[in-house]
Amino acid sequence: LMLTMLVGFSAEAGMQVNSDGKPVVSVASDCTWPPMEFINKDKQIVGFSVDLMKAAAEAGGYVVEIKNVAWDGIFAGLASGKYDCICSSxxxxxxxxxxMDFSDPYFEVQQSVVTNKDSNAKTLADFKGKKLGAQIGTTGYFAVKKTDGVVAKSYDEVGLAMEDLYNGRISAVVCDDPIAADFALQQEEYAKRLKIAFVVKSDTPEYLGVAVQKGNKEVVDLINKGLAAAVKNGSYDKIKAKWFGS
Ligand code: ARG
Known part of the structure; x- marks a missing residue:
């Protein structure tokens, strides 16, 4: 079979369609962020965001193709058209x-601070003179950066920051609360020594959205339609219960 028979282009818009005539939306995700998006033991891309994107596509009448893309550079890749959107918390x-433009918000997070169990710190400022780690270019990293007197250490992946914390090379890691809970409470070795010390106070809530190229109404409309339908048909609540308990 020739590829052109399987993959065509929709007449109006130029978006790819599959053999059933459904639009195909390519999604970039940095799969180092459990339980939101990560690679499981069977080498599969899984997580809350992954299930949600699939449910939204199913409910919205389109198809998603999720690929693992490193966080550092993920926005540049969107701008240069390597994929249609980013779903990566x-x-x-x-x-x-x-x-860039964003879909409607689909989740809310806070910045959590993971430390060793014996830490008494209550605010980021309490780490004066110490090293704090976070994934490069994340809201957690920016929270550390704007704290006077602490040393911000950036990592390509939050897991590497957790490793350094575990081994005593840094004093804390700042990341989205579901990820902090995954490493500090769920992962057995880490849970023995690490804890979530506190949440960083912020005057603006952190809502997560799917990012599209600025002005890409076609894709953002599809995503919003899918997300709304996934909420309406109960998939959203099921997926939330699956990953976070009800
Ligand atoms: N929510 C944070 C931010 O937008 C961190 C997201 C990091 N996501 C990832 N898959 N590594 O900056």
Missing amino acids: VTINKQRKKG
Whole structure:
């Protein structure tokens, strides 16, 4: 069979369609962020975001193709058209909105601070003179950066920061709360020595959204339609219960 018979282009818009005539949306995800998006023991891309994107596609009448893309450079890849959107626990904020558009918010997070169990710190400022780790270019990293007197250490993956914390090379890791809970409470070795010390106070809530190229109404409309339908048909609540308990 020739590929052109399987993959065509929709007449109006130029978006790819599959053999059933459904639009195909390519999704980039940095799969180092459990339980939101990560690679499981069977080498599969899984997580809350992954299930949600699939449910939204199913309910919205389109198909998603999720690929693992490193966080550092993920926004540049969107801008240059390597994929149609990013679903990677991306916090919607003013700065990012200058360069891209977002779907409706689908989840809320806070920045959690993971430390050794014996730490008494209650705020980021309590780590004066110490090293704090976070994934590069994340809201957690920016929270560390703007704290006077602490040393911000950036990592390509939050897991590497957790490893350094575990081995005593840094004093804390700052990341989205579901990820902090996964490493500090769920992962057996880490749970013995690490804890979630506190949540960083913020005056603006952190909502997660799917990012598309600025002005890409076609894709953002599909995603929003799918997300709304997945909420309506109960999939959203089921997926939330699956990954976070009800
Ligand atoms: N919510 C944070 C942000 O937008 C971190 C997201 C990191 N996501 C990932 N898959 N590594 O900055």
